[in-house]
Amino acid sequence: MTIAGSAPPATNWQAASNQAINDTSYVKTAVSGVYDLYALDPILGGQAVHGLLLRAAMRQDDATQQNGHLVLKAGATTVEGGDHFVNQTYAGEYDIVELNPDTGLGMTGTEVNAMNAGPKNAT
């Protein structure tokens, strides 16, 4: 994906880390299949994790319906959630993951710390 916005920072992960959810900074792509992956703040301990909620605010910039996915990379396995047909205004989309996609078992905090996540154009 490419960096965009009225005052974007220099890297994709920083551009996507826009807490205000507006066009000041964001990442974008018009190409289906393109996605970003970001490293997560490793704040968890080794305890069992009940579930992981991936969340992003997404929008499209014209009237053509776009479909966004949320991508999760765990170990050598990359998976993506369901279709999120976005609007022209930002809306929060989320997917729930209860099992580690790489093992098929429950997750630990240590495993989650090492996962990567990001948005995808799945139109």
Added chain:
Amino acid sequence: VTLLYHDSHGYIPVSAGAATQAYLEAYGYYYRRSGIGPLTPWSVVSPGRFGRGRCLSVNATPVVAGELNEIVFPVGAHYTKGYFGCFVNVGAGNDAVILVGAHDAVNDVIMLSATLWPNGVVKVFMGEGPSSVFLGQSEAGVWKKETDFFLEMFSGLNNVSGACEVRINTKPVVSLIAQDTIPAGTAGAYADAFVFGAVNVVGKVCAYKIGDFYLNDDQGTKNNTFLGNVQPRTMVMVGPAPTPV
């Protein structure tokens, strides 16, 4: 999937009012019975439960019915049995009734609600709090003002075999079985949202903090019961993935 939603509120803006509302609405929360007047009382505080993260904070005295009344989050899934949990801290000056419950978004009806009364009692109603059908209550003093506690609620929706259990810090304080838990006029409806807020608010002080939500249904083999003292956490991105795409 049985875990329907969880949110630590760890990423909401550290500001009051409109920014918080915009954030909540962007992520699918909506204000029920809006007529929203005093937005500025909405703010976030840090830390939240366990001294980590943020939560929502309300401190206002609404003068018009509907102000700051209830906030609903649709989970996009119908359930007839679900488990909702959240951290709550009721402020010293609060004299409103704090409500959490299961909500039918299609009919915009609160199906079953657990309410916190100023004397430390939990009361359960079919419908929206005190104006609806009383089902049962706890002993006095099961929760305290100015004390963090984790409230969990099981909602089982049925006209005959409905059930509800409310737990405070994992201890059951209200357990009801064989109840009618579907309000009249909503037969066949499901819960598909959770709701929190305050009732009996006009002219009264609403002062509470709430956050760290989770919501499950009872389907599948994982996360289909009370989760107990869980701690939702927000993990933000801190860099590119090690292997660039």
